[in-house]
Amino acid sequence: MNASAEPSRFPPNRPRLSLGPLLYYWPREKVEDFYQRACGSEFDVVYLGEVVCSRRHELRLADWIAIGRMLREAGKEVVLSTQALLESESDLKTLRRIADNGEFAVEANDLGAVGLVAGKGPFVAGPHLNIYNRESLEWINGLGAMRWVMPVEISRDALAILQRGRPPGFETEVFACGRLPLAFSARCFTARHRNLPKDDCRFSCIDYPEGLELRTREAKSFLVLNGIQTQSAQVYNLVGALPEFASLGIDLVRISPHSETAFDIAGLFTRVLGGDLAPAEARRKMDAIMAGGSCDGYWHGRPGIESAGNVR
Amino acid sequence: MQGATGEMPRKIPELVCPAGSLPALKAAVDHGADCVYLGFRDDTNARNFAGLNFDEAALKSGVRHAHAAGARVLVAINTYPQAGAGERWRRAVDHAAALGVDALIIADPGLMAYTCGAQPQLRLHLSVQGSATNYEAINFMHREFGIQRAVLPRVLSVAQVEEVIANTPVEIEVFGFGSLCVMVEGRCALSSYATGESPNNVGVCSPPKAVQWRDTPEGVESRLNGILIDRYAKGEKAAYPTLCKGRFEVEGEVHYAIEDPAALNALEILPELFRIGVAAIKIEGRQRSPAYVEQVTRIWRAAIDRCTVDGEAFAIAAAWNEELDKVAEGRTHTLGAYHRPWK
Numbered sequence: 001m002n003a004s005a006e007p008s009r010f011p012p013n014r015p016r017l018s019l020g021p022l023l024y025y026w027p028r029e030k031v032e033d034f035y036q037r038a039c040g041s042e043f044d045v046v047y048l049g050e051v052v053c054s055r056r057h058e059l060r061l062a063d064w065i066a067i068g069r070m071l072r073e074a075g076k077e078v079v080l081s082t083q084a085l086l087e088s089e090s091d092l093k094t095l096r097r098i099a100d101n102g103e104f105a106v107e108a109n110d111l112g113a114v115g116l117v118a119g120k121g122p123f124v125a126g127p128h129l130n131i132y133n134r135e136s137l138e139w140i141n142g143l144g145a146m147r148w149v150m151p152v153e154i155s156r157d158a159l160a161i162l163q164r165g166r167p168p169g170f171e172t173e174v175f176a177c178g179r180l181p182l183a184f185s186a187r188c189f190t191a192r193h194r195n196l197p198k199d200d201c202r203f204s205c206i207d208y209p210e211g212l213e214l215r216t217r218e219a220k221s222f223l224v225l226n227g228i229q230t231q232s233a234q235v236y237n238l239v240g241a242l243p244e245f246a247s248l249g250i251d252l253v254r255i256s257p258h259s260e261t262a263f264d265i266a267g268l269f270t271r272v273l274g275g276d277l278a279p280a281e282a283r284r285k286m287d288a289i290m291a292g293g294s295c296d297g298y299w300h301g302r303p304g305i306e307s308a309g310n311v312r
Numbered sequence: 313m314q315g316a317t318g319e320m321p322r323k324i325p326e327l328v329c330p331a332g333s334l335p336a337l338k339a340a341v342d343h344g345a346d347c348v349y350l351g352f353r354d355d356t357n358a359r360n361f362a363g364l365n366f367d368e369a370a371l372k373s374g375v376r377h378a379h380a381a382g383a384r385v386l387v388a389i390n391t392y393p394q395a396g397a398g399e400r401w402r403r404a405v406d407h408a409a410a411l412g413v414d415a416l417i418i419a420d421p422g423l424m425a426y427t428c429g430a431q432p433q434l435r436l437h438l439s440v441q442g443s444a445t446n447y448e449a450i451n452f453m454h455r456e457f458g459i460q461r462a463v464l465p466r467v468l469s470v471a472q473v474e475e476v477i478a479n480t481p482v483e484i485e486v487f488g489f490g491s492l493c494v495m496v497e498g499r500c501a502l503s504s505y506a507t508g509e510s511p512n513n514v515g516v517c518s519p520p521k522a523v524q525w526r527d528t529p530e531g532v533e534s535r536l537n538g539i540l541i542d543r544y545a546k547g548e549k550a551a552y553p554t555l556c557k558g559r560f561e562v563e564g565e566v567h568y569a570i571e572d573p574a575a576l577n578a579l580e581i582l583p584e585l586f587r588i589g590v591a592a593i594k595i596e597g598r599q600r601s602p603a604y605v606e607q608v609t610r611i612w613r614a615a616i617d618r619c620t621v622d623g624e625a626f627a628i629a630a631a632w633n634e635e636l637d638k639v640a641e642g643r644t645h646t647l648g649a650y651h652r653p654w655k
Contacts, residue, residue, distance in 0.1 A: 085496055086446045087472055095448070111444055115452025128499055130443065130512060132392040135422025153501050153513055158395035182502050183495035183556075186467035186649040189570060193562050198655040214569055215561045216540040222560065223502075230495070230570070232505055297508070303537055304505035 014273055015245045016044035017266055018173060020256035021051045021081040021107075023181065023226060025205040028058040034260065035067045039074035042266040045252060046071050047107055049081040049098070051128075053188070053227045054091050055201060061097055068104050084109040084128040085184040085228065107149070114143065122146035127175055128184075132158075134165040147171040149254065152180050155301035156241065156248070163249045171251040177239070177265055178256025179211070179224055180232040180295075180304060189225040198228075210258045221292060234305060237294035239286060240279045242272045261289050324620050325585060325593045328386070328485060329609045332359065332598040334370040339606035341383045344613030348378055349386040349417060350598070356404045357388040358419075358441055359598040360515030371411055384414035390439035391515040392420045402426050409434055417463070418442075419498060424457040437485070438462040441511060443498030447479040454482050461485055463594060465497040469652045470581060474588040483591035488578045489608060490596025491641045492648050494556055494571035502555050507537045518554045525550075534558070551642070575640030576648045579612075579633065582619045583626045604639045611635055 019038060022031065038046055048064045048071075050056055059067075068078040080098050083091060092112065099106055099116040108114045109128035117123040125131055125140045127149040137148060150159060152175050163172065190212055191201035205212075211224035213233060221233040245253060253269060255262050268285055271277035287294070297306035329345035331337035340348045351357025353365040366374065371387075378385045387408040393401040401423050408416055409431040416434055418424050419441035427434060440463040444450050450462045461483040464473065477484050495502065497511070504510035507522040524535040532544045534553035541558035544550045551557065551573050560569040576596070578585065585593065593616070595608050611632045619626040637643055648654055 084499070085467065086448075087468055089475055092446055092448055110446070110449060111442070111452055112446045112448030115448050115455070118452070130392055130419070130421075130498065132420070132512070133395055133398050133422050135393075135398055135425060136420060137422075139421050139425055151501075151512075153504050153510065154395070161395040180501070180505065182505050183500040185495045186655045187494055187571075188655065193565075193569065197653045199652065212562060217543050217559060217561060217566060218540050219561065220540070222539065225562065225569070230502065298504070301508075303508040304501070305537075305539070 013246050013249075015250050015253045017042055017269060017273075018045035018252045018254045019043040019047060019262060019266075020175065020178060020254045021047040021049055022257055023052055023179075023229065023231070024209055024211060024258060025053070025056045025203065025227065026058070026209055027206065028063070030209075031059060032067065034257075035071060037260065037263060039071060039076070041263050042270045043076065043255075045077040045079065047079045047081045049107075051081050051084055051109060052184075052229045053205070054083060054088070054094065055198070055203065056205075056227075058206075061094065061101075065101065065103065072104075078104045079107050079124055080104045081107040081126065082109050082113045084126075084181075085186075086110050086112055087186065105146070108145075114140070118143040120144065124149065124173075127151055127181070134162060137162060137165070137170070138167060141167045141170050145170070147173055147252070149173045149175065152182075152236065153298055153304070156244075156299050157301060159250075160248060166249065172249060173252035173254055174238070174245070174250050175236065175256060176242070176253045177237050177269070178235060178254075179258060180234075180236045180298075181229060181256075182223070182232060182304075183230045185228050185230070188228050189230065190227050193225065201227075232295065232304060234293045234295035234307075235290055236296065236298070236304070237283070237286065238296055238299055239269065239272060239282045240296065240308070241299055242269065242279060243275075245273070264289055323586075323589055323591060325590045325616065326485075327609070327612055327616055328592050328594040329605060329612075330490075330595055330598040330600070331366075331374065331605070332364045332600065333602065334366070334374055335602040336598075336600075336605040337374045338377055339602040340609045341378050341381045343606050343609040345383055345609050347384040347386055347414070347592070348374070349388055349594075350374065351388045351390075352404055352407070354400070354404075355391055355515045356401050358390050358439075358511045358515045359388075360391070361520070361599055364599060368407075368411075371413075375412055379412075386415045386417050386437060387413045388417040388439065389423065390417050390419045390441045392441075392512045393423060394513060398422065398426075402430070405431060405434075415461070421456070424453075424459075428457050435460055438482075439498075440465050440487075441498040443496055445496060447476045450476065450480050450482050450484075454480070461591065463487075466493060466576065467496050467649050469655070470584050470588065470650050471652075473590070473650075477589045484589075485592035485594050486578075486585065486590050487576055487596055488582075488585070488593035488612065489636065490575055492571070492574065492576045492646065506539050506555055518552070523553055572646075573642035574644045574646045575636070575642065577633070577636055577640065577645035578647060578650055579615055579628050579636070581647065581650055582615055583624050586619055586623070600639070607635060607639055
């Protein structure tokens with residue numbers, strides 16, 4: 001446990017690093033080891049919990065809370081994320097228990113979740129809520145949201161407009177590295193690939209710790225299937241834009257993990273944000289440790305799959 | 313509330329039909345639609361395709377025609393105003409109010425807040441683009457904005473729809489027929505990932521301007537922004553390259569990995585929809601022809617009328633599904649998520 005203060009050579013509004021919720025289905029031991037490591041990492045905020053599928057049961061709410069307490073002891077801010085697509089009464093029961101947990105703030109990813117946490121204390125408006133404009137930002141802030149995770153489709157220029165009208169004290173978090181969450185479905189694509197219905201999926205997604213790759217008929221990597229979630233195969237990577245984040249008023253930089261490389265990336269992002277490492281050099285190091293390609297189209301107001309190419 | 317015989321009085325679901333143009337609106341109204349839904353000719357609605365939708369004159373005429381027949385007009389202003397652009401959506405709300413329409417179908421919370429304040433007399437429906445899939449979400453939007461109806465994304469089984477209806481005072485409208493989204497509506501960015509444009513940001517999915525067709529020795533290829541969506545051998549019928557309906561390779565298998573092209577058709581569960589208290593059945597297809605709208609409206613009107621009389625004894629007339637399949641995507645149909653094993 002690191003109790004010493006960080007050297008204060010960073011500008012006061014240096015964005016903090018957040019570890020997004022784990023979107024894949026991993027065995028319990030692997031998850032626990034991962035968060036043990038997070039305790040000693042550069043992440044300031046850690047999001048925990050199941051965002052994708054209620055059938056995943058390696059960890060229950062009590063287990064997430066236990067991990068949360070361990071992270072809090074290690075000096076991390078902990079937020080419990082909630083499921084994005086809620087279909088059943090059982091989904092709602094779990095949601096209510098998380099909303100009432102009383103210990104950690106909640107990231108709401110569905111309007112029902114917003115309804116349950118509104119007016120009851122600070123919460124995080126997650127990236128799966130459709131908050132695209134100033135009026136909606138004011139609305140969600142008025143309900144008690146202390147922070148907003150920007151939907152991944154929103155561009156840098158649109159964000160700059162939104163930041164101008166930002167309510168005081170309201171934080172902005174940007175998904176800056178990871179496979180883009182693009183869609184949710186009632187259908188489980190991993191189970192479907194194995195000719196199984198969702199109700200008898202045999203927890204197939206546990207066999208794909210980084211998701212199941214989907215390629216076009218000319219063998220180009222395109223999407224990743226993660227149970228009911230569809231993601232980009234390309235990793236969204238805004239390392240080139242990090243030097244601008246502070247001036248854009250971005251408070252948190254989210255890294256969405258698909259493996260332990262999240263910790264190496266955290267180290268690189270910290271150095272870029274601190275001005276110790278050129279983005280281009282960080283990008284080269286990231287390309288070396290991450291499989292597959294990266295993209296940054298959305299940030300530039302382009303199709304998400306595109307990459308602006310060279311980093312200054 | 314129980315009738316004298318001890319049976320629950322049944323609500324007859326309204327038939328809500330798509331109007332992509334004035335001729336389509338008239339076709340719907342003249343063939344028995346209780347409501348028609350339409351949009352303005354811009355990106356304030358989620359069917360923002362060239363050549364579609366209503367200008368001022370067409371809308372005035374459409375409202376007159378519908379009201380004369382006792383039908384209602386619902387205007388979809390259901391995309392998400394992007395940063396700094398909200399004024400256009402607010403003007404659209406005011407414009408619709410001035411034209412005397414019966415309800416607005418909205419998704420964006422900021423815009424709903426505006427509408428409640430500026431046009432409190434206007435009936436508000438929560439669009440399927442609002443992505444509310446459970447009664448906590450619907451009741452919350454009811455408390456916040458007084459929504460009187462919610463259109464459910466096509467992700468719930470019949471039992472789950474029943475659960476929603478049983479737990480909310482808000483009227484529930486469900487899709488009964490038309491092209492199917494396999495992803496939960498209102499939160500799908502697949503199209504913008506490939507093309508830069510999505511239902512949420514611009515009101516389109518897999519937009520025509522991104523479509524390319526190529527003849528190759530391996531067959532006809534359909535692409536979106538250069539990405540290969542499918543390839544058709546001789547004799548295979550090529551389909552419009554909606555992104556999620558292509559054939560892709562997963563672990564060596566090439567197939568409809570995300571979704572088979574098929575239309576949703578809930579005709580066979582119509583008695584169920586009656587029983588659980590669905591307030592309205594929506595037909596998808598604003599981008600389809602007036603002939604499609606006439607055909608589908610006629611069949612669904614007949615089916616709803618028959619079911620009103622026959623109840624559980626309702627039987628589908630053989631011709632209905634045959635006719636519907638002729639205009640269905642993929643020439644075939646499915647119950648989609650209404651039937652749990654599809655999920």
